[in-house]
Amino acid sequence: MLRRRGVLAFAAGAAFFFYAFVLRVAPSVMIDELMRDFAAGGAIVGQLSAFYFYAYAGMQIPVGVLLDRFGARTLLTGAAMLAALGSVVFAASGGLAGASIGRLGMGFGSAFSWIGLLVIAAHFFPARRFALLTGIGQLVGVAGGVLGQAPLGALVGAIGWRGASVAVAAIGIVVAASLWLTAPARAPGEAASGRGALQRLRAVSGSRQTWLYAFIGMSLTAPILAFAGLWAVPYFETRYGLGRAEAAAMASVFSIGWCVGAPTLGGLFGRAEHRRALLFLAASLLSLLLCALLYLPGLGLGAIGALAFGIGFAGSAMTVTFAGARECNAPDSSGAALGLVNTCVMASGALYQPLIGLLLDWQWAGSMAAGARVYGVAAYGGALAVLPITAAVAAICALRLRGGRPAAAPQPAGS
Numbered sequence: 060m061l062r063r064r065g066v067l068a069f070a071a072g073a074a075f076f077f078y079a080f081v082l083r084v085a086p087s088v089m090i091d092e093l094m095r096d097f098a099a100g101g102a103i104v105g106q107l108s109a110f111y112f113y114a115y116a117g118m119q120i121p122v123g124v125l126l127d128r129f130g131a132r133t134l135l136t137g138a139a140m141l142a143a144l145g146s147v148v149f150a151a152s153g154g155l156a157g158a159s160i161g162r163l164g165m166g167f168g169s170a171f172s173w174i175g176l177l178v179i180a181a182h183f184f185p186a187r188r189f190a191l192l193t194g195i196g197q198l199v200g201v202a203g204g205v206l207g208q209a210p211l212g213a214l215v216g217a218i219g220w221r222g223a224s225v226a227v228a229a230i231g232i233v234v235a236a237s238l239w240l241t242a243p244a245r246a247p248g249e250a251a252s253g254r255g256a257l258q259r260l261r262a263v264s265g266s267r268q269t270w271l272y273a274f275i276g277m278s279l280t281a282p283i284l285a286f287a288g289l290w291a292v293p294y295f296e297t298r299y300g301l302g303r304a305e306a307a308a309m310a311s312v313f314s315i316g317w318c319v320g321a322p323t324l325g326g327l328f329g330r331a332e333h334r335r336a337l338l339f340l341a342a343s344l345l346s347l348l349l350c351a352l353l354y355l356p357g358l359g360l361g362a363i364g365a366l367a368f369g370i371g372f373a374g375s376a377m378t379v380t381f382a383g384a385r386e387c388n389a390p391d392s393s394g395a396a397l398g399l400v401n402t403c404v405m406a407s408g409a410l411y412q413p414l415i416g417l418l419l420d421w422q423w424a425g426s427m428a429a430g431a432r433v434y435g436v437a438a439y440g441g442a443l444a445v446l447p448i449t450a451a452v453a454a455i456c457a458l459r460l461r462g463g464r465p466a467a468a469p470q471p472a473g474s
Contacts, residue, residue, distance in 0.1 A: 065183025071237040072176035073199040079169035080203030088212035089220040095430040105416025112409030114166030120398035132242040142168025143231025150224035190382040194325025204314035212307035268387040273403035276380035278453030285411030287313035316371025335460040341376035342454035349447040418442035
């Protein structure tokens with residue numbers, strides 16, 4: 060009975076993470092419509108999309124504390140409802156202010172999805188399964204990125220971006236109901252110790268290894284959140300002359316690679332002795348593949364798809380950074396460590412989406428089409444260069460990793 064309940068709860072948590080990914084990437088298939096309706100350029104649309112990440116990234120450490128204090132069921136149900144409400148506000152907005160508030164609501168609600176899924180995994184399953192379940196959760200979640208691009212792009216074309224946003228909100232209500240029925244009422248947490256929440260946070264933030272894992276996780280995720288999640292569709296349209304649906308389908312290949320790589324790498328290479336080599340190779344490969352996709356001339360659609368798949372596969376090694384951060388901190392600080400890593404991971408979207416938009420605006424030649432700015436191939440090449448550079452730095456950081464978990468904090472008397 061406990062195993063069955065755990066599977067159902069994990070499925071509901073994964074559905075929430077799936078839904079959060081749909082909300083995350085939805086603006087990527089609405090860029091032209093948003094530019095036209097709000098009379099905005101690339102930097103403004105990038106900023107609008109990034110409001111989701113501002114809320115999401117800023118909430119990761121508080122989310123862990125709240126889940127430990129109030130339990131998963133109530134918080135995750137309320138969070139899913141808040142995300143759905145944000146989608147409704149976004150759809151009904153008449154200007155950038157209302158749309159930004161909607162994106163913030165989506166981000167605040169979705170902020171509970173990933174850590175909530177990890178809490179459910181820790182509650183029902185043994186620790187040796189944690190890396191594998193992390194990968195499976197990422198697979199399901201990133202599959203939401205696929206649904207949030209090609210199919211959602213078709214829906215936007217059929218009923219407009221506002222109607223599509225309302226339809227997405229309805230899905231959130233269903234997710235909230237499933238969480239209420241299956242999620243545990245109380246989060247298990249780690250064994251009690253003599254340290255309070257602030258002491259645990261200080262210990263985690265003072266760990267150099269935790270920050271290395273956080274930066275590597277951010278660097279591996281940035282191409283998915285910033286490129287595939289927002290700028291890949293107009294890039295493929297501009298450089299290769301693809302239509303909206305074709306470009307969205309090609310952008311979805313990044314997520315397919317991630318979906319395949321996350322459980323594979325999490326299951327096979329989650330052990331500490333493999334982690335340093337895996338992350339070095341993954342970051343190095345990611346940098347090389349990004350350079351090939353952005354700068355090699357004469358690529359056919361097959362080669363583009365293969366490179367996009369490889370970029371997603373290499374980037375999915377990010378899932379291993381959660382297991383690494385969990386192991387390099389004392390058991391009673393695991394939640395704070397996971398929250399810190401995920402804060403940096405999600406900050407990649409908040410940082411790189413508007414940064415790329417700003418770099419594109421800086422190189423904009425003044426061309427317009429149907430009320431939206433048109434950027435040249437050279438502008439995209441210059442703006443997107445930040446992604447392979449960041450991945451190369453992450454490869455260097457991976458060489459500084461070491462394994463092992465520190466001793467647990469002293470237990471209070473009588474515990």
